[in-house]
Amino acid sequence: MSVETETMPRRVSGSSILNNPTVRSIVIQVSLIVFLVGFTWWIIDNTARNLAAANIASGFDFLWSRAGFDIAITPIAYTSNETYGEAIVIGILNTLIISAAGIALATILGFVVGIGRLSGNFLIRMLSTVYVEIFRNIPPLLVILFWYFGVLSVLSGPRGLEESPIGIYLTNRGLQIPSIIFGALAWASFAAFVVGIVAAIVIAQRNKKHQLATGERKPILWTALALILGLPILVFIVTGVPAVLEFPTANRFNLAGGIQIRPEFIALWLALSIYTGAFIAEIVRAGIMSVSKGQNEAASALGLRRGQALRLVVVPQAFRVIIPPLTSQYLNLTKNSSLGLAVGYPELVAVGSTVLNQSGQSIEIVCIWMAVYLTISLSVSFFMNWFNSKMALVER
Amino acid sequence: QTLDTVKERGQLRCGVNTGLPGFASQNDQGAWQGLDVDYCKAVAAAVFGDASKVQYSPLSAVQRFPALQNNEIDMLARNTTWTMDRDTTLGLAFAGVNYYDGQGFMVKKDLGVNSALELSGATVCVQSGTTTELNLADYFRTNKMDYNPVVIEAQSDVNSAYDSGRCDVLTTDASGLAASRLEMASPENHVILPEIISKEPLGPAVRQGDSQWFNIVKWTHNALLDAEELGVTQENVDEMMTSENPEIRRLLGQDKDFGASIGLSKDWAVNIIKAVGNYGEIFERNIGVNTPLEIQRGQNALWTKGGLQYGMPIR
Amino acid sequence: MEEQVFQYVSKDQKAALPPPASEVGAFGIVRRNLFATPVDSILSIAAGLFVLWAAWSIFQWAVLDAVFTGEDREACLVEGGGHGGACWAFVEAKFGQFIYGTYPFAERWRVDFLFVALVLLVAGVAIPKVPYKRLNAVLLFGVFPVLALVLLTGGRFAFSGGELALLFLIAAAVTISDVSSEPQVGFHSLPVKIALGATLLAFVAILLSNFVSARSFEFLDFRFTLLSLISFLAAVVALGLVVFVGVMARRGEGNVARLFFPAAAVILFLFLMSTNFGLPQVPTNFWGGLMLTLVVALSGIGASLPLGILLALGRRSDMPAVKLLSVVFIEFWRGVPLITVLFMANFMLPLFMPEGVTFNQLLRACVGVALFSAAYMAEVVRGGLQAIPKGQYEGADAMALTYWQKMRLIILPQALKLVIPGIVNTFIGLFKDTSLVYIIGLADLLGTVRRGFNDPNWITPSTPATGLIFAAFIYWLFCFSMSRYSIYTERRLDTGHRS
């Protein structure tokens, strides 16, 4: 038997072009795409036919027609004469406002409770655990409804209230606080405030340089406080106190004057913060625990004080672990703010559903919702990817 | 072709309010009752001769039009205001007006308010996505008054927000106000203000483009009115079959088969009246003065009695 | 003191002494845990007072001032209009509704039965010690859903010819893929080729039948159009041929019975679904309460896991189109709030369907929830897939396993086991999210509770709080037990047999 015949490839029966992985993968992908395109076309076709059959107008033109309804909370001027488009903008702004407020409070709550869960104090630990375990396991919608219907609604009404000396009232119409009306010269105090901040920053920078150069450290806290708070107050007094407080007063129906924070906002804000705070607490706890005990011990052994060890060693390491999940919690909070619909807080989804209902343009409204939320989510995840790659610990 | 589908399914799908006493609400046994519900029953009786073949879909204000557009229901009998916008761009067709209504206000008695024009600065509870919401904005605007809107999606939630003191004023259709007052913890503490700020013709609606089905609903409504006008009631309908009055004979299908022209049986109107009575009976049974709602016929009296209800002649 | 010298040898073993009081004992523990430093002491006192106050207020609200029985609101109203304690009488009166919604009284045994079955099956699958895991899993994932569908609705589904054809088409496809992996068969043998052709024909026909409107007629008690009939017949022919080929090929050795499974499953399914068992029908708008919550959650869970696995595999695929589509799909659903998804399912899904096709509202909500959680599930599963070492893939490749065999037998079992905690957490999220369906008008647990406190018979200041706390407790019970289970499995896997 010669080598030549031996090495002749044996033909395998039934070899087929379909057995080539490249061909296969192309066939699969092309059929998938064809299927999807077909499916999409089928949906669009159906939708168009359905819309035509029901005689429903489509397109985004409706955004420029008169809205005709009022919105309860309007961060920018809005009347019922404005357009649907502007109503939706109000909704977006309200979404951003509630998200920002919620994120701020949830972060504070989460950090306090997260650190509390690691406290040496049994009571604090137990309280924190109870909080986390309760609120992580309850739907956020329920928490919102609880605040709105269970707590705020059953407060007493605004009429027949005893007058409060500090002008702060909590009623079933919300929280009413005095507002400050500034006089003409008030700009000087604002300017002083800004100047104070700038000066404090400059001094802090100088101190830092000084410290690097000589090793000495000067306390900055009091100087900074004096600059940032004292200076404006001083200017304020010197310019003759150019502001008056406007206290809420009862009129026939409501408390008028001052600033009113509506119960819809309060309920949504508290509920979102408390709900998200429970998750943030877990993230913070995990972040701190991810910094090994050894790191703390090493810092102590070097003579760093507890505060210094926290600031220089533990926190920078914990933050790398905390920030990515924290951002996704922030995103969740923003998405959950859409539950404002349930209590009538006019955020994007609530306003959108009113518009949807008044104009009947369901497809367009749903598209607007999705586009807005997707924009927010995607920009945040791009930021996160960038952040993660920047902050990753260097490893071999 | 809606008629075919309905017949094939053996049930009429009827969209109703999620709960508005007198118009559509569930009793303790879960059975639906009310003026709108009776309209559903009437259509079912006309189609099947059996008023119980209805499947009710309780719908919120936001859901009602999509539900109709998406074929989830065959007709919408849910105190819906007939407006041009809805008639044209939303693809609805209103089959008639089963209740002439207007938007009003209700306030707590102890506020001492006597007129809607005193309401400047008040907090007003209103359902979202309704004509009510639009009228409210317009009314306060034209009268140069301020208000705080509290906009909530379901009418029952609007009511409870008002009752718990979240708002000073509740606004909705006057009939709705009467119904809502019953839902208050103490109905006697609330007054309905005299102003009626809008026209709210409420009526059953169907999808556009199916004229046969549209006719069925439209003529069911007319038959109910004609029956009242002719004095045909649930009680006497059998006797009336033998009546000499040509109008009654036409209504009850004794002379000519009008049912065939809308794809129904000859005794379609008889079935309707046997099932639910005539319009007047429906009215009195559900919302009339002898019910807790205590609503007068008023504008809803027959044209012969100074009202607006006018049944088109069957001939 | 003992003298210590440079060279030192201890003479005796020192006995362990009891610790000083500061270290143990009630006093020591209290001191260390509560009063270690002055700040700690202040915190402890403040927290202690808070705990006492909170516990007392809760106790007062829930027990002391609470009303436990009563016919209507009168029982729960407080003299003078203030708000009293919890109105448990309200929960008691509405309890049936909270659990079953408006499901007819006479038929509630069906729900009860399913609930008991569910509890037993889940326990069987979830508790490691219980035997017959495989059987349990088959019952839970294969039999229970069909049973639940028949029992809850009352069965007697009317299938159109198109649906019939589709089911047989799927069965044919599954059988073909099974048979053609047989070494001595393959795609090239003539009968398989014919079967393949027939399947393709069936597929094209069923696709076309969606676009072309045609007259329908009765055949075998099903309403077919011409195209769907062609599709049905082609699928049946393909199925028959392929089963025949498989039986011939496996004669003597190999598992012949398995070839009949898909066909048998389809026929059994059709039989169960369309037979009249004498159960009155209960349309879905009578469903409500906890039962509806569970229906939405369980169907979401059931659908999102397989979908999520497919998406995760797609995202790790090396086919760019598949990967891109998976990524887009996942990121889309993860980027939007569930509520908008539900609105979309509710308002837009029906518009997407051809005229005359209607989708039950409950079904639409389930579809929305399932798609939404599938995206989250996909990311969890992907994490597991990434944790499997490359050697496992290579080991499977070297043994000539096909892609799907490799995934099903080697990779997924390991990956899924790794991410059980993540999966359970997704389930918890999904369970909580089901509460949103009330916004699109379904009366789930939260929805019925809310409808309850608009009931004029029960309007009191304390009704809403009572109802909401009751609902919160139920949700909490479910979610908390799931999270405990997830922690438990995590620990078990940690100490499990993997070294």
Next chain:
Amino acid sequence: MSLPNEAAAKGDAGTTRPTKMQVSDEVAVQMVDVNKWFGEFHVLRDINLTVHRGERIVICGPSGSGKSTTIRCINRLEDHQKGKIVVDGIELTDDLKKIDEVRREVGMVFQHFNLFPHLTILENCTLAPIWVRKMPKKKAEEIAMHYLTRVKIPEQANKYPGQLSGGQQQRVAIARSLCMNPKVMLFDEPTSALDPEMIKEVLDVMVGLAEEGMTMICVTHEMGFARQVANRVIFMDAGQIVEQNEPHAFFTDPQHERTKLFLSQILH
């Protein structure tokens, strides 16, 4: 096709083979001018290698020289970009069917065993026979027990891989490959992840296999093993076959500078 080194190798094999078995004339694996790139990096350069049925080949060489890549090409865990690889008469191309067929005939043992941790030892061994060879489970288990006995761990059949020592795991990996009744066995540094005591037990199994006449291609630095069983030792460096010879000559009289250097490092 006749290659310059082939005749030599064959001739050698006939005369200096240290073990008692005969090498047949049939060709089990043939690589002709195989070239492979990883991106820009040219890993395999004109590899020519003919392995006859029953031959035992040992491949050695410095780290990164392409040994693993060479044998991974033989069962197509890596694809080559130029040249021809014929295994058991089947040429390896993109054709998936053929790849499957080749893999069914070629067993492979990895450095890190790659046992499936979620399956018992027995299930590890029966998996491929059942799913790839479509064997009834009973029969597959019989075969598995046979080979497990052969590698001397039948009593571990129902344990999980995590419960076994490294040496035992590697023996299971060998048994698992044998269960598919392969014509050629590939070993990629099967002992380098093991502790010294365990190396021996694995090598014993491999020697046993060799004595039964299994065609083996083995990447290893166990020179004792090479001396004892190999027909040929191949030395690779920088992606090419630098030298090949029968073991005795290879170790005592390396020709190439690089081989000498390598052997001086590895033999102590």
Next chain:
Amino acid sequence: MSLPNEAAAKGDAGTTRPTKMQVSDEVAVQMVDVNKWFGEFHVLRDINLTVHRGERIVICGPSGSGKSTTIRCINRLEDHQKGKIVVDGIELTDDLKKIDEVRREVGMVFQHFNLFPHLTILENCTLAPIWVRKMPKKKAEEIAMHYLTRVKIPEQANKYPGQLSGGQQQRVAIARSLCMNPKVMLFDEPTSALDPEMIKEVLDVMVGLAEEGMTMICVTHEMGFARQVANRVIFMDAGQIVEQNEPHAFFTDPQHERTKLFLSQILH
């Protein structure tokens, strides 16, 4: 402070010290009847230990015998419940000020290095001088570079700990402690987490330190190191000091049964 055992220790120290350096009379660390409990568990029982300036003590003993606890008490990473610990003339009590002062004078090297992964090697070394000793950054960096050169890795100064091998990391840890210019260095099994090749490089650095006269207390099982540099070897078991002696005598002629047993296990 004059303690009864002090004189004895001094006397001994004069005659049997194996290395060339002188031990001063000054006491660096003194533990008197130290007792410690972890909850119910009595870990340290009447520990008496006097370490003079310049002395090198090696502590050994079975796992769990309280070695780590003993040295962790010296810089108050653990607190003791009974007895007295005086470091560099400062008695350790709950007084935070004093604890800070002691920690500034005592360097510690851990088994797992405990470098700060988010800081470069240089920043690891300058952190404490800058923040604790309030040194200007420039100067701190000079000192750090000095000690990094001393442990032979000046070129790694700008890398991160994650990029270094274990041995290099441990050397950085030593340099980091030295940057604080401590009077006493504590080592808690500094080599036990390292691969054999790396152990040597770390021990070399420690021997160098010892030769320069640093006071060292070292928990280790490296008996070669103990023989080479220790003045005294202390054997602990079950929370007490069972035996102590100068290394030669300790290894060749252990007195206590438990010491004999332990040594037989550890020396091969």
